[in-house]
Amino acid sequence: MKKERSKKYRLIQGLRILSQTIFFLLFFYLLLRTHFTGEDYIGRVEIFFHFDPLLAISTLIASRTIFISFIFAVLTMVITFIFGRVVCGWVCPLGSVHQFFSFVFKKAKLLKPKNSTDNRLAWKYYLLVFILVGTIFSLDLVGIFDPLSLLYRSFSVAVLPALSQSFDAALGLLYQVNFSFLADGLAQFFENLALNATFLQGFFIGLIFIGILLLNLSRERFWCRYLCPLGAFLALISRWNILKLKIDRQKCIECNLCNIHCETQATPFPEEKWRSPECDYCFTCSSICPTSAIGFPLESAPEKIESVNLARRKLIFSSILAVVAVPFFRLSPSWKRSSPKLIRPPGALPEEKFLQKCVKCGECMKACPTNGLQPATTEAGPEGIWTPVLVPKIGYCEYYCSLCSQVCPTGAIRALTVPEKLKVKIGLAWVNKNRCIPYFLGTPCIVCEEHCPTSPKAIKLVKTEVIRPDGTIKTPAAPVINTDLCIGCGICETKCPVVDKPAIFVTSIGEDRSERNQLLLPLLKEDPEVFE
Amino acid sequence: MNRREFIKDVAVGSLILNFNPSLFAQPTFPDLALIQGENPAALTRKAVASLGGIGRFISKGDVVLVKPNIGWDRTPQQAACTNPQVVRILVELCLEGGAKEVKVIDNPCNQAKRTYLRSGIAEAAKQAGAKVLFPNRHRLKKIPLQGEWLKEWEVFTDFIEVDKIINVPIAKTHSLSRLTLGMKNWLGALGGNRNQLHQKLDQAMIDLAAFFKPCLTVLDAYRILIRNGPQGGRLSDTKLHKTVVAGTDYVAVDALGTTFFSLSSQDIPYLRLAHQKGHGEINLDKLKIEKRTV
Numbered sequence: 001m002k003k004e005r006s007k008k009y010r011l012i013q014g015l016r017i018l019s020q021t022i023f024f025l026l027f028f029y030l031l032l033r034t035h036f037t038g039e040d041y042i043g044r045v046e047i048f049f050h051f052d053p054l055l056a057i058s059t060l061i062a063s064r065t066i067f068i069s070f071i072f073a074v075l076t077m078v079i080t081f082i083f084g085r086v087v088c089g090w091v092c093p094l095g096s097v098h099q100f101f102s103f104v105f106k107k108a109k110l111l112k113p114k115n116s117t118d119n120r121l122a123w124k125y126y127l128l129v130f131i132l133v134g135t136i137f138s139l140d141l142v143g144i145f146d147p148l149s150l151l152y153r154s155f156s157v158a159v160l161p162a163l164s165q166s167f168d169a170a171l172g173l174l175y176q177v178n179f180s181f182l183a184d185g186l187a188q189f190f191e192n193l194a195l196n197a198t199f200l201q202g203f204f205i206g207l208i209f210i211g212i213l214l215l216n217l218s219r220e221r222f223w224c225r226y227l228c229p230l231g232a233f234l235a236l237i238s239r240w241n242i243l244k245l246k247i248d249r250q251k252c253i254e255c256n257l258c259n260i261h262c263e264t265q266a267t268p269f270p271e272e273k274w275r276s277p278e279c280d281y282c283f284t285c286s287s288i289c290p291t292s293a294i295g296f297p298l299e300s301a302p303e304k305i306e307s308v309n310l311a312r313r314k315l316i317f318s319s320i321l322a323v324v325a326v327p328f329f330r331l332s333p334s335w336k337r338s339s340p341k342l343i344r345p346p347g348a349l350p351e352e353k354f355l356q357k358c359v360k361c362g363e364c365m366k367a368c369p370t371n372g373l374q375p376a377t378t379e380a381g382p383e384g385i386w387t388p389v390l391v392p393k394i395g396y397c398e399y400y401c402s403l404c405s406q407v408c409p410t411g412a413i414r415a416l417t418v419p420e421k422l423k424v425k426i427g428l429a430w431v432n433k434n435r436c437i438p439y440f441l442g443t444p445c446i447v448c449e450e451h452c453p454t455s456p457k458a459i460k461l462v463k464t465e466v467i468r469p470d471g472t473i474k475t476p477a478a479p480v481i482n483t484d485l486c487i488g489c490g491i492c493e494t495k496c497p498v499v500d501k502p503a504i505f506v507t508s509i510g511e512d513r514s515e516r517n518q519l520l521l522p523l524l525k526e527d528p529e530v531f532e
Numbered sequence: 533m534n535r536r537e538f539i540k541d542v543a544v545g546s547l548i549l550n551f552n553p554s555l556f557a558q559p560t561f562p563d564l565a566l567i568q569g570e571n572p573a574a575l576t577r578k579a580v581a582s583l584g585g586i587g588r589f590i591s592k593g594d595v596v597l598v599k600p601n602i603g604w605d606r607t608p609q610q611a612a613c614t615n616p617q618v619v620r621i622l623v624e625l626c627l628e629g630g631a632k633e634v635k636v637i638d639n640p641c642n643q644a645k646r647t648y649l650r651s652g653i654a655e656a657a658k659q660a661g662a663k664v665l666f667p668n669r670h671r672l673k674k675i676p677l678q679g680e681w682l683k684e685w686e687v688f689t690d691f692i693e694v695d696k697i698i699n700v701p702i703a704k705t706h707s708l709s710r711l712t713l714g715m716k717n718w719l720g721a722l723g724g725n726r727n728q729l730h731q732k733l734d735q736a737m738i739d740l741a742a743f744f745k746p747c748l749t750v751l752d753a754y755r756i757l758i759r760n761g762p763q764g765g766r767l768s769d770t771k772l773h774k775t776v777v778a779g780t781d782y783v784a785v786d787a788l789g790t791t792f793f794s795l796s797s798q799d800i801p802y803l804r805l806a807h808q809k810g811h812g813e814i815n816l817d818k819l820k821i822e823k824r825t826v
Contacts, residue, residue, distance in 0.1 A: 187666075495641070499725065
């Protein structure tokens with residue numbers, strides 16, 4: 001028999017790689033564009049998220065509200081219903097990253113593909129059930145596992161910052177070897193990209209991302225096969241699968257190459273065993289088949305779907321696990337009292353609603369012009385891990401900027417126009433008189449007042465009598481805060497010359513989004529005597 | 533030339549000199565130009581022309597650095613940064629005067645990209661043909677300033693490597709130095725924890741101005757900030773003053789600037805100090821000021 005690989009399917013495979021490249025570049029371009037480009041409004045750089053039905057549904061259930069932008073997710077669902085998981089194989093940028101690394105590891109002989117028959121495929125379904133059951137109780141953990149959230153977060157908080165640091169180091173080298181002409185140009189170019197390079201959790205989020213990439217050493221597209229809850233969700237709705245795998249038994253030499261190289265363990269051979277919901281239509285099997293025996297003809301008739309074996313007990317177990325997890329996630333004191341360091345970006349919904357909607361994607365952190373938005377560690381409790389908090393010691397909230405609110409894909413941060421944003425209070429500044437230079441040394445310093453962006457300024461300088469360490473008395477101008485005018489932007493804390501632990505700092509009290517986290521009774525504000 | 537012709541020429545020459553003795557003397561220019569009018573670009577052109585033209589300050593082939601105040605993320609109407617038209621004209625003049633290259637740079641307080649774009653300065657300067665540079669951390673270098681108090685500080689080497697520097701501040705109020713005019717503008721050339729300089733700001737300003745020695749200072753007072761400085765915010769914080777001042781004595785320029793705020797140079801400690809230490813004149817009566825309206 002003539003041995004020849006199918007030209008048609010090799011071409012289709014080429015098109016698939018092209019499609020993956022295009023979508024990855026689109027993802028990367030939109031992510032790089034997620035910063036101040038000169039306009040107050042930057043358009044829908046977060047559009048990828050709105051095609052993600054898992055985020056759409058979990059946010060819908062958890063927050064019990066409809067976010068209209070997720071309408072695009074219906075398209076993904078329709079495509080998946082008709083064609084199967086083509087989105088996983090042709091579009092998903094995280095899938096492309098995994099495929100790329102699988103390919104590299106294979107070429108480097110670090111990964112030897114094998115015919116896996118294990119039932120780890122079921123893991124992702126259990127994870128999906130766990131997530132969805134959690135959302136019923138408004139515990140929204142989807143952001144930790146959703147592939148787009150994972151990818152965006154990893155890139156925003158770890159990959160791009162690491163690249164930025166490397167570029168910076170390379171620039172330093174260029175200057176050392178006196179290539180300053182080249183280095184000057186590059187430095188200006190990078191400044192224009194405005195990459196944030198400092199993240200509290202950058203190291204750990206990066207470590208997790210690298211770990212997930214290294215899983216590809218064990219199996220091709222390990223994440224997509226075994227872990228991806230979006231993949232599981234799409235598998236469940238891929239019911240028609242209009243492109244049906246057919247193996248020409250006359251040609252098939254039963255070499256098993258298709259099974260070995262199937263990157264999602266969909267077992268193309270024998271075709272009756274083909275798990276169409278697991279197939280991501282990468283067309284690897286049909287293009288590597290040495291005898292061109294495998295094809296994917298259009299066939300509209302519905303067929304019996306070979307699904308992954310899901311143990312009912314394990315499904316129930318996952319659900320129970322989620323139910324049990326809910327109270328555990330809420331043992332943290334953040335549910336009792338507001339945390340002083342939990343300064344949310346302007347436009348953030350009230351905390352409970354915010355946690356139901358935030359998918360921890362890090363888009364806001366990428367957009368933030370000052371690098372001030374950081375992934376939370378413990379400030380918001382375990383369920384709020386990696387949600388955005390403003391850390392003024394690192395960066396402040398830029399007065400005329402509302403980018404974080406514009407790029408939030410779920411509306412956890414309500415989209416604000418710049419004039420709307422100017423009115424939002426996210427916290428309140430406090431002077432630590434024990435550390436403030438005029439207060440304890442009597443030496444002039446007006447840096448916080450100078451930087452205060454409101455008009456009139458929320459920081460006023462008042463002549464204050466202080467006893468200096470040597471016992472002499474001085475009356476320097478020292479900062480006091482007007483609690484009505486302060487919006488909590490934190491520039492005073494960022495710029496305070498007492499750098500290790502700033503002498504002026506912002507806490508969350510007074511934030512508009514909370515009724516309880518307030519300093520003064522609103523009634524008092526109408527009482528003129530208080531501000532006499 | 534024979535003897536008779538020689539005697540005749542000498543006689544004629546002496547006669548001319550007798551009636552026009554300034555022929556061999558240096559042309560004299562005013563110390564300061566104070567130009568008022570509607571158009572900031574025209575004011576700037578006139579101010580430089582009144583001082584004798586750009587050729588007096590820069591030579592052909594010079595690399596010139598124009599240092600505006602691009603400190604804040606504010607629009608031109610808010611008068612927190614130098615008027616972009618003033619910057620544009622200075623860049624144009626330098627290039628017309630034969631400068632090899634004109635650089636525009638400042639180290640802002642808000643994000644550099646936002647201040648450069650929203651102040652309108654990046655675009656205006658680029659259009660005029662300047663090289664607009666973001667401050668680059670790698671170009672910071674500890675420089676011996678040899679000031680009376682400030683011995684050394686991290687300075688962007690862009691300021692060191694050029695032939696001439698033109699300072700283009702805007703006139704604003706400031707809670708520590710009372711006003712921020714030309715001499716305060718030099719904090720924008722610095723890196724490091726420059727906010728610490730506020731602990732002895734007046735002396736720091738004097739040392740910095742003496743170090744950078746601009747060949748020309750052009751003070752933008754087209755729209756000035758009369759309260760809530762140095763950022764302002766509301767339009768009511770600004771006042772349309774429609775003036776541009778230029779001069780080579782940077783102390784004198786600042787001294788004249790105080791009058792726009794109904795103050796006198798004697799009210800401003802740093803100016804008194806600068807004068808006392810011989811850095812420039814603050815007594816306006818002693819200065820030759822050319823006032824023009826365009």
